[in-house]
Amino acid sequence: MTPMEQLKAMVAGKKVAFIGAGVSHKPCITMLAALGADITLCDQKKSLDDFGDYADTLRKLNVKLSLGEHYTDGFAGQDIIMRTPGYEFFKPELQAAKQAGALVTSEVELFFELCPCEIVAVTGSDGKTTTTTLIAKMFEAAGRKVFLGGNIGAALLPQLPDVTPADIAVVELSSFQLISMRKSPKVAVVTNVTPNHLDHHKDMQEYIDAKRNILLWQEPPCRAVLGYENDITRSMAADCKGEQFWFTRLHETDHGAFLRESDDTLCYAENGVVTPVLPRAEVKLRGLHNVENLLAAIAAVWGRVPVDVMRQVGSTFTGVEHRIEPVRVLDGVTYYNDSIASSPTRTIAGLRSFDQKIILIAGGYDKKIPYEPLAPEIVAHVKVLVLMGATAPRIEKAVRENPNFDPQALPILHADSMQHAVELARGAAKPGDIVSLSPASASFDLYPNFEVRGRDYKRIVNELQ
Template sequence: MIGVFDSGVGGLSVLRHLWRLAPGVPVLYVADSGRAPYGNRPPEQIRAFGIQIAAYLRRQGTRLLVVACNTSSAVALPEVQEAFGGPVVGMLEPAARAAAHRWQAPGGRVGVLATPTTVASGAYRRALAAAAPHLEVVEEACPEWAPLVEAGRFDGEAVHEAVRRHVGPLVEAGVQGVLLGCTHYPFLRPVIERVLAEEGGATAAAPEAAVLDPAEAVAAEAVRRLSQAGVAIREGEDEGPGSDRFVTSGDPDAFREALERLVGPAHRAAGRAWAGVGPVRWKGSPMAIPTRLASELPASWQGVRVAVIGLGVENLPLVRYLVAHGARVVAADRKSAEEMGPRAEALERLGVRLVLGDSYLDALQEAEVAFVTPGLPKHLPAIEAARRAGVVITGQTDLFMRLCPAPIVGITGSSGKTTTTTLVGRMLRGTGRPVFVGGNIGEPLIERLAEIGPDAWVVLELSSFQLETTGISPHVAVVTNVTPNHLDVHPSMEAYVAAKTRIVAFQGPDDVAVLNGDDPITVEMAGRTAGRVHWFGRRPRRPGAWLEGDRLVAAMTAAGPGDGGEVQELCRRDDIRLRGQHNVQNVLAAATAALCCGTPVEAIRDVARTFEGVPHRLEAVASIDGVLYVNDSIATTPARAIAGLQSFQEPIVLIAGGYDKHLPFDELARVAVERCRHVVLLGQTAGAIERALEQVREETGRAVSHERVASLEQAVAAARQVARPGDVVLLSPACASYDMFRNFEERGARFRQIVRALQEATP
């Protein structure tokens, strides 16, 4: 049996030749679903993963291993060979020897078409220099070709144009021929040959002879090595090939569809059949985590067709950046030009073509890269169709993180993101370095790249919507917690968790993940990062920070025999001016991240003692007739509202309800029955929360009085009627605001206005 290892599906081009040359030998193909940004991983992780695969294939009884991955062939071939303990064939040497044989004339010039990662690595240039020193090498990076192949797009006007864009410069450079330096590219060979004939030059006379497919050379070398080992390669010489098998860490059914799309006819013509093994998880590997479809953005935006979908706060600066760097931008939004107002006029002045109204997603059809606004569901049919067509679906956050020269601290979570982000930003100022705070809060930082140097810190709040289009992780990734949220946009809780996991998914061994040790979902994320893990929470877990009695303490080294690491006191629980246990967790998370960045304890302690919070987060608005009115409009989930309820010892009159995100209210109802004097309900979810309260009454016999109102003004008035001196009127809606307001800030601001007007009218 032959084992073939590739980080995507490009290795299938090798299999097409193996089926022809060795029809009597079955294959075990180990790959991902075509979505792993494997070439961008640190060398140490590539080696570790290659060793795992080699050992696995050896255990499965394979006689020869083909490493059909340029990156592993360049970085990890010796280690893979040692782990496999048998013959191993990589991509580079057979391809270079074939080039030397085909183009023997001294002073010749050969073009290499490859991915940006392979070109940047210089792998083919080195291999050709060793095997064919008489050839001059001209390299061309083709970022969009692999996604086209993965989508099954082998022909058509867009494919022809994508090929011409990169083959043309090689023809102009006078190459004798081109070497396809990516295992995806042989699927585009007919188009490449057609473009060579059209462009003329030295390759025009016999374009089919001018294209070298390394996969064929690799397959021939594998068969030669098998013959030397005495392995029968023809049917009839032994029991025949049986079924080929594939192993994937992704969805086996989706992978089987990829096999059918790319090599189905060739596989059936060879009289073979596939059998899936898995899904499997490779420990610490990039394939064991959710990944994006295409990992690489163009090295240059000059002339690239880009669609920017959604023209809100985040994407307007992005459009300006792309236009300034030569992209051909189409900007799209559901709103009309009249609704867009001055923004539409500003975009037209930039020379951007606008696609507005209900058909705005049509802008995806001719794009090579699409930047999608964070809140737009990524599983919409038009977006899925574009993805299948080879369009790179990404976001402004991904681009900024790739371009940012400074180390990034990224913070995500279902609640506590903004408070923790703000705390980290203030704590990092204690390092004496410039600090930039942005992402899901504040201003988009893409237009401030020129101000950000490598000596700065960048702190980003990252939502699940931003993370689901990223293929890169921050240097320090913080996850405050994960509870159900945004299930009106994410298709499932699993999809929501997968989006959150991306904050650690692409980390390398020099990066750090700061995780909530009290949250089972974040604890599981520790197995999804290649970085070092630090913890925070209520109980000791080292390295990290925790609550010890009434002290917040930290130890930044793991406990070992005779050495538990130095435990430092950060501050006292009563020193923190923020209300609630959840804010103690936020301080611990921020402190852990800041310590990982080298912040002095004194700076952390000072921020913890002086920070008074962010607006709309348990914000004390006014005290009227002995009743405290508190704005917690940020509580857009039941879990967040529960944290707000548990932050007070006083009796509470709760104002809750709003836009329906399809979240359960069972636990909120149980806590409300325990902690509230009265509940005032409004918005789309008023009925659902009311039913949850009634269910608690039926199950436990305990109840809380409640009523429904039509507006926030009526809610405040109703709460005032019920509240007594010493009570708290708490706006903690447990829901988003979109049924009545544009966002939670507008809702909180309106609550503040109503309460202060009431205060002014009170004698």
């Protein structure tokens, strides 16, 4: 059977519930309805009218609705439940449905089950999107047809009819997607694992175990690429089922990608042979953390992409939106958008990527992760700190309690909105200064996601007169 015939056999005549009608679920609802599924949409919205223009599609597809406060009642009697990453796998209502016999799965999980081509997937607390994008760019530059998805790009399952065995799927996976997965990619990359999303995971161990799922279900021949400098990812070598390679910028390895200290060159080593890929001076991405992302990508595609193609991409790729993204120069001040920095480790990487002290805009939704590790980096790399959002008091407390904090050398300002934060930063800036939005926090107190936060910041900055 073809992948589409397999999917049809799985869903035709079956009761299928979707949790939410987000970006990835909308095309999947249409697809599964066309394959003969009896669909129920379970959503917190109170009425069909709350779906706006999408209400017409739901009517045409004869989708049943389970809405409002008790929307999870719609799980009862379902054959298949399509979970969105935002709905926690271990919620009692979902586990009860699973115990009652429902298959709990997701768009990404079904794609992994049915995909006819090789899958390369990336997870980690930091660097996922840049690494995933670099890998996709390298395959594209080598002439492969690439399907990019998961945590970025478009939903993959609706593209299944177009995927051939000669293609390549490059997928970014979050812990929320991985936690229930029982199939791993042919090539798996784990960038690093640091405290994150502890507002959603039971504890740090559950978060780590979710990440491990990218490796645990691999079947040889397979490849795993792990960050050597992170204790947790280094320990994951024990989980690897096939070839295992490192990436590191601080050590030389004979088994993976590394930054050679003697000539500052990104290299790859295997079987006693060291191959230079490109000098760090030619890397267009800003920051040492992006050197690590490029090393991870090199290790992932090695043997699948020619070295000259890796070199070409590494020397031309300038970055992904919201990741230390230059916005504009105004009155001699350069503004950057690093809205992706929703954890302290990301903000630390951003701060270290500049060779001068900067004006930092930070703060946002509280994910219950510690800010003490961020404090010394702020003291060392920030000249003015502008704080906003729910985490502002926690970040300020950590900074003020740092033994090297000097209130005269590091003013701390407070803003009640993004507009106010940009105005405070502009007021503190002099020609030659750098202002960066790098929140070290999620966006959910004021924005639906970091992309909307970043675009609002860019709009405000671009409207400055």
